[in-house]
Amino acid sequence: MDNGSSEAIILQQPFKYFGRTYSQIFVNNNGHLTFNEQLSVYIPLLNSGRDIIAPLWTHLDNRRGGTISYREDTNSAVLAQVNAALNQYFPNLPLPFNTTSAFVATWDNVPYSSGEGVVTFQLVLLSNVDHSFILFNYGNIAETRQQWLAHYGTVDFEHSYTCSLLTSSELSYNSNVNINGRWVFQVYNVCDTLNCTRNEVCHYRDGYGCGCLEGQRPNPESFDATEFCSSSTGTISLSRCQLFESYFPPEFLHLNDPNCTGTVEDGRVLFHFDNEGHICGTTLSSNNTHFIYQNSIHSILPTGVITRERWMNITFSCVYPLIQTLSMPKDIQAEQSVISIDLPGQGTYQIYMIPYHDAQFTHPYEGDVEVQVNQQMYVAVEVEGVDRSQIATVLDNCWATPVNDSEYQIRWNLIKRECPNPEDGTVKVLQNGIDTTSRFSFRMFTFTGASDHIFLHCKVHLCLVQNGRCAQSCNPGRRRRRHRSLDFHHSAAITIGL
Incomplete structure (x- = not known):
């Protein structure tokens, strides 16, 4: 009685409400319905902080008369009438609306608590897999000075018709579907959940x-x-x-x-x-x-x-x-440089050629430097952007030229076929074919009578570690020839001042 709510009403057909599915509902004497809990508040709140439907939320007093009732109707004649009405109101649905159950709650001639008259109104819930609708049906509604609200909302959404738009009695003579006293709203549409773009x-x-x-x-x-x-x-x-x-x-x-x-x-x-x-x-x-x-x-x-x-x-x-060609010219500035290999429709990875001061490869050359002839140089070729647990970098050949042209006729070989040039005893291959970084060292030189600069070039390829040893051993007595057919595919140049 008075401000109370029904116990939880178990719905035979679940009701979808703005993306949430409910199998129970509570009907309150003061003209509203909730899904998760009873709500006995008789002063209407615009935002109640819960999913709620209120055909006419105000302070009613059923102790002095009137009837509040509910039913879940599965009568085929009633459903045929309801489905026909909904398809008339919403003719653009992708499929004709069809429901097998209608939940109806009715407040019939229930007095205001102020004694200013009585109200008659009804709520109908309709739902199927794809759509849900609520219908507000209004009979005779007496005018009142009480606060009232015609409203539906969720925790994060609300919509209402309040006294700022209509008086309470005007609900019976207005409509959004051209039938006096009937208001119909769609509260779930599967299309809204798909987030289709403007295309x-x-x-x-x-x-x-x-x-x-x-x-x-x-x-x-x-x-x-x-x-x-x-x-x-x-x-x-x-x-x-x-x-x-x-x-x-x-x-x-x-x-x-x-x-x-x-x-x-x-x-x-x-x-x-x-x-x-x-x-x-x-x-x-x-x-x-x-x-x-x-x-x-x-x-x-x-x-x-x-x-x-x-x-x-x-x-x-x-x-x-698998194969790339890189060039590193000797110049006044020592700067790390990188080339990004980006072939149309193929993958991207980066190759670095970096000169270092020390055999531990911890101090790269940077800024203005002066490299002396016969000074020991340490060079690393690093590949980033590939899986180092499966890919290794192999130095095939490295050479120097007096000009910045890898095909120049004057050249000095440092690494040939993955091993140091036997004619240059200063060259050492320190690491090759076991990681994404390969390293070698040599003593600085210049080309006699040609230039006081040298330009380094390396041809490298990438190797799948799972296929076995990626680079041959260069130790005397252990060197063996391996068959490998690797055709030159793509060349690129990287410039590092040294």
Whole structure:
């Protein structure tokens, strides 16, 4: 009685309300309904801090008369009438609205606590898998000076018709669907949960999804695929709307590892792999000129011996060149420099050539320096952006020229076929083919009568450690010839002043 609420009413058909699904509801004597708890407050609050529906929230006194009742109606005649009305009010729904249950709460001739008259109104909740609606039906509503609120809201959203818009009695003579006393609001729409972009439109095709607007279907044969590769990581993105129109919703797709599914960003479905806990079934292989990370996008296959459903298998790769040529000129300034290898449609990694003062490779040359003839030089060639547990850098050949031209006819070999030039006893290969960094040293020299500068050049390749030893041994008596066919693929120059 008075300001009390019903006990929890268990709904036969769950009600979806702004993305949340409820299987119970509470009806309060003072004209509002809640989902999670009873609320016996009789003074209306614009923002109650909870999910709430209030067809007419004010201080009512059912001790002095009137009836407050509720029912969940599954009568086919009633539902047919309700469904027909909703489809008339919302003719643009992708599918005709159809519900199998209607929850109805009615306040019939309940007096105001102030004694100014009585009110009659009703709430109807309608829901199916895709949409939910609330109907406010108003009968005779007496004018009142009491505070009142016609309202629906959630913890983070609210909408209301208050006395600043209408008087309480005017609720019975106004409408947003052109039927006096009836107000209808959509409180759940599956399309709102999809976040379709401005280039997409919500469609139904064996389920709801974001379809393409006209003119937004570039490269439909490949789903407008774009790929980005860097280091041992790869990302491919596909057009969500083109996938949907080909009956491939994003949640049905995965990489080689079924646990690696896509994420949706701005209308694109992104699939990603890396070598740091997100391998996703990626395989690593090499040919004569490149090493290749490869994965595939698959659709979930239905169970059963046969199927006539379409399925997807898109293979994509990140490809990196194995061979590079670098140049390091001797000059007045000593600065670290880097070249970023970025081949169209392929991967990206960086190669550094860095001169050092010391054999520990802890103090690189920087700024203005003066290098003396016969001074011991230490040079490191480092590769960044590849997986160092699987890739090693190998120095194939290193040489010097008096001008900044790696093909100049006057040259002096420092490293030949991965080993020191036997004609220059100052050259030492300190580390080669065991890590992403290779190192060598030599004593500084100049070309007689040509120039007081030298320019260093190295040809390097990347090697898969899993294939065995990457660089041959250069120790006397242990040197052996290995068969390897590595064709020159791509050249690039890096300049470091020394």
